[in-house]
Amino acid sequence: MKQKEKLVVLIGPTAVGKTAASIHLAQKFNGEIISGDSMQIYKTMDIGTAKISEEEMKGVPHHLIDIREPEENFSAAEFQELVRGKISEIHSRGKLPMIVGGTGLYIQSVIYDYQFTDAPGDEAYRNGLEKEAEKLGNEEIHRRLEQIDPKAAFNIHPNNIRRVIRALEIYHCTGKTMTEYQQNQHNELLYDVALVGLTMDRDVLYSRIDLRVDLMMKEGLLEEVKSLYDQGLKEAQSIQAIGYKEIYEFLDGKVTLEDAVENLKQNSRRYAKRQLTWFRNKMDVEWFDMTNTRENNKKIEEISDFVAGKLGLWSNS
Structure with a gap:
């Protein structure tokens, strides 16, 4: 070995x-x-x-x-x-x-x-969230993540909006949270x-x-x-x-x-x-x-x- x-x-x-x-x-x-x-x-x-x-x-x-x-x-x-x-x-x-x-x-x-997760993506969904983040602020998008995956939300800063959106996108596409992916x-x-x-x-x-x-x-x-x-x-x-x-x-x-x-x-x-x-x-x-x-x-x-x-x-x- x-x-x-x-x-x-x-x-x-x-x-x-x-x-x-x-x-x-x-x-x-x-x-x-x-x-x-x-x-x-x-x-x-x-x-x-x-x-x-x-x-x-x-x-x-x-x-x-x-x-x-x-x-x-x-x-x-x-x-x-x-x-x-x-x-x-x-x-x-x-x-x-x-x-x-x-x-x-x-x-x-x-x-x-x-x-790193090879979970599928949804470009339209992602773009939509990016626009909402610009309009409503990063904190609002982060709050959504908090509701579905509190552990990921705790570990990802609200201003790391790319990762916040990616975590939401994984859940949107697969029904699994980012935390569930990482536990595997x-x-x-x-x-x-x-x-x-x-x-x-x-x-x-x-x-x-x-x-x-x-x-x-x-x-x-x-x-x-x-x-x-x-x-x-x-x-x-x-x-x-x-x-x-x-x-x-x-x-x-x-x-x-x-x-x-x-x-x-x-x-x-x-x-x-x-x-x-x-x-x-x-x-x-x-x-x-x-x-x-x-x-x-x-x-x-x-x-x-x-x-x-x-x-x-x-x-x-």
Whole structure:
């Protein structure tokens, strides 16, 4: 039987401290990092997606960052294919692949034997829902999904309207919910995985998120979003990301800048809560509490020991 490729997966909510931990692990175990974030694939969208800087990378190679233009669509199925290819490529160079990020479905689709639904579609029905979403708002279409498939509705953000509509379309065409389709998936791990999760006391995490948003604004988030807005990017998938849609509402004159920033903080906190719920329900994760930031180095050493033990690795240091 072919030996499974070794893989580290580091997950956790936004602002929990994944970047610093991932760089330490990559340096220790001769690793290369694959971004597991569904929005860091987009070029020019740097501040709002909290993209790692060249300086922060400390020479560690990073993959799947800046690979799409903001107007392009990108699916979990494409991510699955690209990342599996990258894992093999990194292994072929004698390095350890590491997926780092917070987009649950994307990561789950890579590490498990996950088949994307080939359920039939109905273009007329889909187009109708898209028009209704424009007219009535994303929340209304999301509420419909909530009524027929509460679990899918919980896991799909209202502003990810393409996936909301796809879930409704599957039900419309087959009478089966998206959740029922996903329950038929195999839970077999395709890799020899060390699955590490970072968590934090909720109040501490929420205050870190708020601080991060304030910093993003100081770093020029408004100007970054305005540049996309001025290019006429209105319906693109990328603009549905948290950090962009809230500023778009300000640029559209719907809210004040102060309210847009507050909405961004609130949406980021809610997203962090959903991320943690997803990871806890869907994956067998070894959790490490990062609440006491003064003990971060000690925690990162604990994580290193766990990874080494789980995968039978020798470190570089």
